[in-house]
Amino acid sequence: MAVSSGCGAVRSCLGVLNRAFPLHTARSVTDMEAALQLVRNVVPPLAAWKHKGQAGRIGVVGGCPEYTGAPYFAAISALKVGADLSHVFTTQDAAPVIKSYSPELIVHPVLDSPSAVQDVEKWLPRLHALVVGPGLGRDDVLLENVKGILEASRTRGIPIVIDADGLWLVAQQPALIQGYQKVVLTPNHVEFSRLAEAVLGDPLDGRDRYRSVQRLSQALGNVTVVQKGEQDVISDGGQALTCSREGSGRRCGGQGDLLSGSLGVLAHWALLAGPEKTNGSSPLLVAAFGACALTRQCARQAFQKHGRATTTTDMIRELGPAFSRLFETSAGADGGGVAPTGELHL
Ligand SMILES: NC(=O)C1=CN([C@@H]2O[C@H](COP(=O)(O)OP(=O)(O)OC[C@H]3O[C@@H](n4cnc5c(N)ncnc54)[C@H](OP(=O)(O)O)[C@@H]3O)[C@@H](O)[C@H]2O)[C@@H](O)CC1
Numbered sequence: 001m002a003v004s005s006g007c008g009a010v011r012s013c014l015g016v017l018n019r020a021f022p023l024h025t026a027r028s029v030t031d032m033e034a035a036l037q038l039v040r041n042v043v044p045p046l047a048a049w050k051h052k053g054q055a056g057r058i059g060v061v062g063g064c065p066e067y068t069g070a071p072y073f074a075a076i077s078a079l080k081v082g083a084d085l086s087h088v089f090t091t092q093d094a095a096p097v098i099k100s101y102s103p104e105l106i107v108h109p110v111l112d113s114p115s116a117v118q119d120v121e122k123w124l125p126r127l128h129a130l131v132v133g134p135g136l137g138r139d140d141v142l143l144e145n146v147k148g149i150l151e152a153s154r155t156r157g158i159p160i161v162i163d164a165d166g167l168w169l170v171a172q173q174p175a176l177i178q179g180y181q182k183v184v185l186t187p188n189h190v191e192f193s194r195l196a197e198a199v200l201g202d203p204l205d206g207r208d209r210y211r212s213v214q215r216l217s218q219a220l221g222n223v224t225v226v227q228k229g230e231q232d233v234i235s236d237g238g239q240a241l242t243c244s245r246e247g248s249g250r251r252c253g254g255q256g257d258l259l260s261g262s263l264g265v266l267a268h269w270a271l272l273a274g275p276e277k278t279n280g281s282s283p284l285l286v287a288a289f290g291a292c293a294l295t296r297q298c299a300r301q302a303f304q305k306h307g308r309a310t311t312t313t314d315m316i317r318e319l320g321p322a323f324s325r326l327f328e329t330s331a332g333a334d335g336g337g338v339a340p341t342g343e344l345h346l
C-alpha cells in the first residue's frame with residue numbers, strides 16, 4: 001500500500017516552526033498533524049516486487065527467567081508494525097517460554113552463554129535495528145554480554161533502541177553510547193531520573209521536562225531521548241517534540257515494551273528514508289514521535305473496548321488498526337474529533 005508523501009506542505013510548516021519558535025513555545029494540533037505527516041513519509045510502501053526482510057529485520061536483546069513478557073511484547077510489536085522478521089536474543093531458560101508465546105518469533109537461547117557476543121554478532125549483518133533491554137534483568141554476566149553486543153552493534157552502525165534494564169547498563173557506563181547518533185533511549189520516569197543523576201549529576205527537574213531531556217541528550221552527545229510519561233518528551237538535544245495524544249488511564253506493565261519494539265522498526269524506516277523525507281528533522285526524532293503516538297493510540301483503542309481490564313496484549317491487537325488510522329489515512333491526527341493531542345516544540 002502506498003503512503004502519500006505530502007512532504008511539501010510539511011516542509012513549509014516545519015520550516016516556519018524551525019525558524020520562528022523557541023524550544024518552549026507550545027504549538028497545537030496543526031503541528032501534531034505535521035509531525036504525523038513526517039512519520040507517514042518514512043513508512044515504506046507495500047509492493048509485490050519486495051522480498052521478505054526488506055521491510056525490516058529487528059533484533060530484541062532481553063528477557064531472563066523472571067521477565068519473559070517484555071521481550072515478547074517488544075518483538076511481536078515490531079512484527080505487527082511491519083517488520084518482516086523479528087529475532088529475540090535471550091537466555092537459555094527464557095527462550096522456550098518466549099517461543100511458546102508465538103511461532104512468529106525467531107528465538108535464540110544465547111544471552112547467558114560464554115559465547116553470547118559472538119553468537120549475536122553472527123546475526124548483526126542481517127539485522128536492521130536492535131532493541132536492547134526489555135526484560136533483561138540486572139544479572140552482571142548478562143549485562144557484560146550486552147555491553148559487548150552494544151559495542152559490536154555500534155561498530156557496525158546498527159540503530160539501537162535502549163530501554164528498561166539496558167538503560168540501567170547505560171547509567172553505569174554512559175560511554176557505551178556516548179555520541180552514537182543512531183541510538184534512542186526510552187526511559188520511563190524512574191529510568192530517566194537514574195540516567196540524569198548518573199550523567200548530569202542532578203536529580204530530575206520535574207518543573208522543566210523539556211530542558212531536562214534536552215540537557216541529558218546533549219550531555220550524551222546528542223543521542224535521541226524519549227522521556228515517557230503523561231506526555232512523552234523527545235529530544236535530540238536541539239529540537240524537542242512532545243506527544244500528548246490521548247492514550248488511556250491504564251498503567252499496566254508492558255506498554256513501554258510495545259513502544260520500544262515499534263520504535264525499532266520506525267527507526268530503521270526513518271533512517272533509511274533520510275532527512276529529505278523528514279524535512280531536515282532528525283529521522284530518529286520523527287521515528288520516536290511516531291512510536292509514542294502509536295502506543296498511545298493503541299492504548300486508547302484498547303481501553304475503549306476493554307476498559308479497566310485492558311492489558312498490553314489488548315493493545316498489541318490494536319497495532320494494525322491504530323497504525324492504519326495514524327499513518328495510512330489523513331484523518332489520524334485529530335484522533336477522530338477530540339481536542340488537540342500533541343504539541344511540537346522546536
Ligand atoms: N511482563 C513482563 O515481563 C514485563 C517486564 N518488565 C521488565 O521488568 C523489568 C523492570 O522494569 P520496571 O519498569 O518495572 O522497573 P523497576 O526498576 O523495577 O521499577 C519499577 C518501580 O519504579 C516505580 N515507577 C515506575 N514507573 C514510575 C513512574 N512513572 N513514576 C513513579 N514511579 C514509577 C515503581 O515504584 P513503586 O510505585 O513500587 O514505588 C515501580 O515499582 C525490566 O526488565 C522491564 O523490561 C516490564 O517491561 C513490564 C512487563
Ligand SMILES: Nc1ncnc2c1ncn2[C@@H]1O[C@H](COP(=O)(O)OP(=O)(O)OP(=O)(O)O)[C@@H](O)[C@H]1O
Nearest residue numbers: 188228229230232247253254255256257259295296
Ligand atoms: N500518565 C500517563 N498518561 C498517559 N500515557 C502514559 C502515562 N504514562 C505513560 N504513558 C504512556 O505509556 C507508554 C509507556 O510508558 P511507561 O512510562 O508506562 O513505560 P514503562 O514504565 O517503561 O513501561 P513497561 O511496563 O513496559 O516497562 C508510553 O507511550 C507513554 O506515553
Ligand SMILES: [Mg+2]
Nearest residue numbers: 164188256257
Ligand atoms: Mg519499561
